Amino acid sequence: MIQVRELVHRYGDTVAVDGVSCSFADGEFVVLAGANGSGKTTLVRHLNGLLAPDTGTVLVDDRDVTEHSVFARTRVGMVFQDPRDGFVAATVGADVAFGPENLGLSHEEIDRRVADALAAVNMQGRADERIDALSGGEQARVAIAGALAMEPSHLVLDEPFTGLDWPARKSVLDRLVSLAASGTGLIVVTHDLRDLIEHADRVVVMRDGRVALDDTPEAVLDDLEGHDVRRP
Numbered sequence: 001m002i003q004v005r006e007l008v009h010r011y012g013d014t015v016a017v018d019g020v021s022c023s024f025a026d027g028e029f030v031v032l033a034g035a036n037g038s039g040k041t042t043l044v045r046h047l048n049g050l051l052a053p054d055t056g057t058v059l060v061d062d063r064d065v066t067e068h069s070v071f072a073r074t075r076v077g078m079v080f081q082d083p084r085d086g087f088v089a090a091t092v093g094a095d096v097a098f099g100p101e102n103l104g105l106s107h108e109e110i111d112r113r114v115a116d117a118l119a120a121v122n123m124q125g126r127a128d129e130r131i132d133a134l135s136g137g138e139q140a141r142v143a144i145a146g147a148l149a150m151e152p153s154h155l156v157l158d159e160p161f162t163g164l165d166w167p168a169r170k171s172v173l174d175r176l177v178s179l180a181a182s183g184t185g186l187i188v189v190t191h192d193l194r195d196l197i198e199h200a201d202r203v204v205v206m207r208d209g210r211v212a213l214d215d216t217p218e219a220v221l222d223d224l225e226g227h228d229v230r231r232p
């Protein structure tokens, strides 16, 4: 469970997150939507302690993320918009193994996690392939596998479809839907709700650093006008 309480984040004079309170239950699939600049990326970077609050708190399983940042990063996995920013190794298997290796796990456990994570994104048997030879959609799925290998309770994906063509977008979307079905909590940041919203348990819409809507997909769709979110 992630709990955000009265969170405020400023960049100089810009108040990017302006008193947000919300929570994300284990296993819940939440779409975080809103116009460019509404504060989505800033908010999610607080969920595993990548940013520190000006005021307010974020708790992961009741622990304050600023005091327990290592714990928060093992519970809340983060996949960034451009996966190339996150790769640390040349091959698929080495990249996905990097996180578990840093946890000091046994070789058997690391191998199991890498195999499970690659299977979860439909990349099984491809551990020896070079990342730079993969398609954009495959790279996006390897980035997701890298986060999954930490076996987090929540996975945060910031604009995971940016730059992907339709087949790649579909391959990532299918993997997200199956991950949600298998019990991983998902928080997907997007300004584009196509295909995604129907699978979500909840939609949170941000505007000007605040939560403007927080409701079921059906209720949010009825109320989207004025939030600059592309309707499906």
Ligand code: ADP
Pocket (backbone or CB within 6 Å): 011, 014, 015, 016, 034, 035, 036, 037, 038, 039, 040, 041, 042, 043
């Ligand atoms: P979104 O993810 O919804 O596009 P962001 O969290 O990226 O929103 O941005 C929220 C606000 O904070 C915007 O006004 C943006 O210009 C500003 N902002 C974001 N990152 C920085 C930064 N590193 N330095 C200064 N201002 C920033």
